[in-house]
Amino acid sequence: MDFYYMPGSGGCRTVVMVAKALGLELNKKLLNTMEGEQLKPEFVKLNPQHTIPTLVDNGFSIWESRAIAVYLVEKYGKDDYLLPKDPQKRAVINQRLYFDMGTLYDSFAKYYYPLFRTGKPGTDEDLKKIETAFGFLDTFLEGQEYVAGGQLTVADIAILATVSTFEVSGFDFSKYSNVSRWYDNAKKVTPGWEENWEGLMAMKALFDARKLAANNLWVSQAVIFFLSNGQVEPIAPSDMDLYYLPLVGACRSVLMVGKALGLEFNKKIINTLEGEQLNPDFIKINPQHSIPTLVDNGFTIWESRAILVYLVEKYGKDDSLYPKDIQKQAVINQRLYFDMSLMYPTLANYYYKAFANGQFGSEEDYKKVQETFGFLNTFLDGQDYVAGDQYSVADIAILANVSNFDVMGFDIGKYPNVARWYDLVKKITPGWEENWAGALDVKQKIEQKQNSAK
Structure with missing residues (x-):
């Protein structure tokens, strides 16, 4: 059961929570819509609308998060608790799902999405639409525990994904007492809440x-998000x-x-x-x-x-990321110093010079990049991780810098040990997606500087 998604997307988080409630395992496949991966021919064949989330279940392809949620419950639910068969109850649930899509989430998009383009939210009128939507939801919840009646349903899960998005975006809905009461309870009883929250941190x-x-803010440092999936x-x-x-990689x-x-x-x-x-x-x-x-x-x-x-x-609950063994610590420390003294400086000296004048560094600077990756490739010969056979803080620190080289177009594939390691640690490192989002923004800043220098 393949699931094409991005962790920060509210619709994707809805599906993840529903799957968790049903005890389903999804084969998660990240689709970076910021890079246009949804337009690749192989994905368009699966979903001609090229949207996420998209679910492919044994050859059956379905998209739009609320449709996916209902499909999963109907096919894999052990009972009809999340989506009762009673027509009236289902009608209310469907109304709430349409309300979530057409009113609640729509108001979020119109007010907050301009931040991506201009750094500023929408208009006062757009904010009033959010307040109106929360007023409706508060009314729906008057005298009842859940959004569609007396039990948790897919409507609660979908709306929880949306309301939590408002929370991390800074909207204060405390004055909507029914919504606040429902939200506090829904967070406790909804399977997958933790992963939903992790996705929200990515979005934030x-x-x-x-x-x-x-x-027009930029920083001349390395940049770093995989979610720990709850x-x-x-x-x-x-x-x-x-x-x-x-944007600072060391911070990430x-x-x-x-x-x-x-x-x-x-x-x-x-x-x-x-x-x-x-x-x-x-x-x-x-x-x-x-x-x-x-x-x-x-x-x-x-x-x-x-x-x-x-x-x-x-x-740390154990010493796995930084073992107490003195020799292992020494190797990890060496790699950390290598990261500080070579990986980051070569990144800054070649690629980040473009922040000053729109031009990358010299051929000599580029040769130092190649030399540094040659060293790293040697470190990784015959082992999975940069400091031996155990994943450590050294892998995380170096991942932050290597991902910046990757996003700037450096051909990591020429260094097979590094490429193998990179593919592995991207999958297992908590915070990878956030890291990648930051790297993409550094690339954008450099490209803006290059364009203005032309």
Whole structure:
């Protein structure tokens, strides 16, 4: 059962939660619509409308999330609990599903999607449509626990995906008391809620990046999102502050390790392009005024690789990402220094020079890139991971940089060990999709600079 999706999409998250409720395993296939992958002929054959989510179940292809949700329940549901057979109950559920698509989600799209294009939300009138939609939903929930009656249904799951999207986008629906009551309960009783939330974090990161992009903000550093598919529950204290900028790869490597550990950060953006790192309040926290900076219950640490090791040693349930064995640690540390002293500098010296004048670096700079990948290819000869036979923080740190080379068009395929490793770690690293979204935005910034330099 192949499922073509992107984790941040509300419709995709709906299907994931319904599948989880039914105990179904989906063969997930990422389809990057930002790169136009939905227009590839092989996908258009599956779905001529070329939209996601798309489900292919033993040769049967179906798209539109709510249609998929209903199909899955009808075919694979052990009972009719999520979609009762009673015509009246089904009619109410269908009404709520159409309400979700045509009113609730539509209001979200009209107000928030302009952020992707302009960095600013829609009009006051668009905001009023959101308020009207939530007013309707609040009325639907008057005197009942679920959106379509007295039991959890596919309508609750679809609307939960949408309402949670509003939450992470900053819309305050607390004044809609019935919606708030329903939402608190739905989060607890809906299978797959954690994965839905992970997808939302991906979407939020993309929104943040787009807002920065629209304001012509860029950073000359490496950039890093796979979702942990609900396998990790957040356990971090709420007062763990991470000062960061979404486009900075070093920051995103911290986010990926945090995701691997099930940690949540209180994220605080420091716009280094506006000089915010020089604010006296931040210098008191980090006199080197660099990002990422982590403040954990009063303890302050910066330099991304130091943060990675700290997080694993303090919060790891085991030492798998940074083993206690002294020799293994030494190899991991070497790889981390390699990442800092070669991988990132060669990226910056060749590709990121375009931020200054629209031109990449010299042939000599490019040769250093090739030499660095030659070293990495050698490290990976006969082993799965960069520091041996065990996945570690070194893989995550180096992945952040290698993905930037990839998005800039560097031919990783010439280095077969690196290519094999890269294909593997993309699949298993929590936070991969967020990382890739950031890499795409760096590429966009460089291309904008190149175009303006012509």
